[in-house]
Amino acid sequence: MTDTMTRPSTQSNNSLISSARVEGTHVYNADGEKLGTVDAIMIDKIEGNVAYAVMSFGGFLGIGEQYHPLPWQSLDYDEHKDGYVVNMTTEQLKAAPTLGRDDYDRLKDRIYGAAIYSHYGHTPYWIPIA
Amino acid sequence: MTDTMTRPSTQSNNSLISSARVEGTHVYNADGEKLGTVDAIMIDKIEGNVAYAVMSFGGFLGIGEQYHPLPWQSLDYDEHKDGYVVNMTTEQLKAAPTLGRDDYDRLKDRIYGAAIYSHYGHTPYWIPIA
Numbered sequence: 226m227t228d229t230m231t232r233p234s235t236q237s238n239n240s241l242i243s244s245a246r247v248e249g250t251h252v253y254n255a256d257g258e259k260l261g262t263v264d265a266i267m268i269d270k271i272e273g274n275v276a277y278a279v280m281s282f283g284g285f286l287g288i289g290e291q292y293h294p295l296p297w298q299s300l301d302y303d304e305h306k307d308g309y310v311v312n313m314t315t316e317q318l319k320a321a322p323t324l325g326r327d328d329y330d331r332l333k334d335r336i337y338g339a340a341i342y343s344h345y346g347h348t349p350y351w352i353p354i355a
Numbered sequence: 356m357t358d359t360m361t362r363p364s365t366q367s368n369n370s371l372i373s374s375a376r377v378e379g380t381h382v383y384n385a386d387g388e389k390l391g392t393v394d395a396i397m398i399d400k401i402e403g404n405v406a407y408a409v410m411s412f413g414g415f416l417g418i419g420e421q422y423h424p425l426p427w428q429s430l431d432y433d434e435h436k437d438g439y440v441v442n443m444t445t446e447q448l449k450a451a452p453t454l455g456r457d458d459y460d461r462l463k464d465r466i467y468g469a470a471i472y473s474h475y476g477h478t479p480y481w482i483p484i485a
Contacts, residue, residue, distance in 0.1 A: 240400055241397045241400065241407075241462055241463055242398050243396065243397055244374035244378070244397075244398055245374075245395060245396075247398065248374070266373065266374040266375075266398070267373055267374075268371065268372050268377065268396070268405055270371065270372050273427040274403055274404055274405070275398055275404070277371075297398075297403040298403060302400070329371075333370050333371055
């Protein structure tokens with residue numbers, strides 16, 4: 226039996242999750258401190274990959290808020306926290322690339338994108354594995 | 356200057372689009388008839404791919420509504436329609452795989468998934484290109 230109150234768009238299973246369920250999920254650092262919330266999932270229209278999960282961080286009523294684009298692979302889901310863990314200290318995250326609300330267009334620049342992936346120790350999805 | 360009223364999560368550019376912007380977008384057939392609306396974006400947690408865009412179709416107040424899982428590659432964005440076009444007649448779509456609200460778990464079955472991809476003439480993202 227499935228819970229009939231569960232909306233299909235919020236269901237997940239072993240390998241699939243709805244983007245609507247990811248949005249708004251808390252993000253923690255390796256020490257369990259809350260860093261922020263998933264603000265947006267950016268999809269590569271051509272490749273069909275999740276290019277970035279953008280995490281909103283800090284600020285108050287939208288003022289001073291920062292947006293960190295993260296490679297999808299850098300987020301590990303933690304069942305107990307019901308959130309994602311980024312294996313990075315708060316200090317390391319402070320040094321990570323951030324975007325303003327009006328800067329999302331920068332993400333289409335793959336040199337900038339490669340720097341983001343490199344910061345988190347991941348290979349960009351658009352670079353074939355040798 | 357960018358419109359400061361634009362929320363970052365709804366912005367798109369040449370190659371990237373926010374999942375929040377995809378959800379709720381209309382889907383049309385090749386004849387320009389409206390087929391339905393994007394209900395959910397299902398992400399493969401491990402691979403980081405968009406596994407399916409699930410389109411809601413027909414029904415009234417949620418009764419009799421059907422959910423079609425579509426490979427991301429089968430959706431072509433049409434600027435003039437401000438919606439996606441599936442290159443398929445309404446009759447062909449009626450023969451396409453559908454899911455009930457409680458059946459989303461079936462999507463994790465890759466044999467079922469391969470049948471969906473095959474119906475739309477696409478190779479599943481989890482099968483390496485030879």
